[in-house]
Amino acid sequence: MSRSWLVLALLLTLAGCKEDPRRIENENLGIAATFPGPPKLHRHTDPGPFGDVEWFDLAMSPAGRLDETFSVAVGNLPPGDKGGTTPREILTTYQNFLGYRFGALQRTELPAAKGPGFRYKVKSPNGGVVEGVVVVRRGRLHHAQAIVRKEGDPRTEAFLGDLEVRTR
Numbered sequence: 001m002s003r004s005w006l007v008l009a010l011l012l013t014l015a016g017c018k019e020d021p022r023r024i025e026n027e028n029l030g031i032a033a034t035f036p037g038p039p040k041l042h043r044h045t046d047p048g049p050f051g052d053v054e055w056f057d058l059a060m061s062p063a064g065r066l067d068e069t070f071s072v073a074v075g076n077l078p079p080g081d082k083g084g085t086t087p088r089e090i091l092t093t094y095q096n097f098l099g100y101r102f103g104a105l106q107r108t109e110l111p112a113a114k115g116p117g118f119r120y121k122v123k124s125p126n127g128g129v130v131e132g133v134v135v136v137r138r139g140r141l142h143h144a145q146a147i148v149r150k151e152g153d154p155r156t157e158a159f160l161g162d163l164e165v166r167t168r
Helices: 002-015 087-102 154-162
Strands: 022-026 031-035 040-048 051-060 069-076 106-109 117-123 129-137 140-148
Touching: 031 051, 031 069, 031 140, 031 154, 087 117, 087 129, 087 140, 129 154, 140 154
Parallel strands: none
Antiparallel strands: 022 031, 040 051, 051 069, 069 140, 106 117, 117 129, 129 140
């Protein structure tokens, strides 16, 4: 009897896993994006090529999927010139950092209205695809990233194509 309840609970959980796209506009972070489901806000500090950066990260993973994530992280660049002082230098430094993490990236410059920044794509070590957008604006680094199982996942384009980094 308890086994049938477990199976029923599992089926109900899986039936409730459909995605619920959410347009999130966060003025404090200066971003707007449509996530495949409701994201959660996380705050963390990580070392990187610019020194310690405090990140504010809106992220979501589809229910039951630990191998897929959609996130937008915004970090204030620390004072000083570590990693560069111009947007071009900062973007090159961050591209090199991403290349160190993932391997060689396919990089495409963003249009002037969306940048300064670039879009990238790389195969992940587990066979999935990592795509992202990196923008430098107002002393902040904005990094949107989608990790999915297959190339051409429509959620990736909906998420990254809709990303706005706003000026105040």
